[in-house]
Amino acid sequence: MLQFFSEEVEKIRASTRNRGIAMSDKIALLVTTKHKGVFFGYGQPGGQETIRLERARMCVYWSKDMRGVLGLASQGPSRTCRVGPEVPAITLRDVTAIVECTPVAEEQWRKSLWAE
Numbered sequence: 064m065l066q067f068f069s070e071e072v073e074k075i076r077a078s079t080r081n082r083g084i085a086m087s088d089k090i091a092l093l094v095t096t097k098h099k100g101v102f103f104g105y106g107q108p109g110g111q112e113t114i115r116l117e118r119a120r121m122c123v124y125w126s127k128d129m130r131g132v133l134g135l136a137s138q139g140p141s142r143t144c145r146v147g148p149e150v151p152a153i154t155l156r157d158v159t160a161i162v163e164c165t166p167v168a169e170e171q172w173r174k175s176l177w178a179e
Contacts, residue, residue, distance in 0.1 A: 091164040097157035139171020
């Protein structure tokens, strides 16, 4: 059982390495831009005006139950939000905020959400 688990972990690590993702040095982030973009992805927080996010998604619309943009970082998008599909990576310019996401929010962002 332990060997199976070890093999599966190595497969995941290899897969993320092949996609340019070193999960150990990247964390779940919510990033906003001067152009009113709201994005989720994995990156390294800092004071830069440009940031690269991997496994990135864009929130096109967030509902009232989020109670503002920080709700997306604390609880993640709900069923009534509109979140676009994941892309391998994106470089964002004119960054206005970089917010670390909670584990609960990260889990919600990983789901495919698009309100009908």
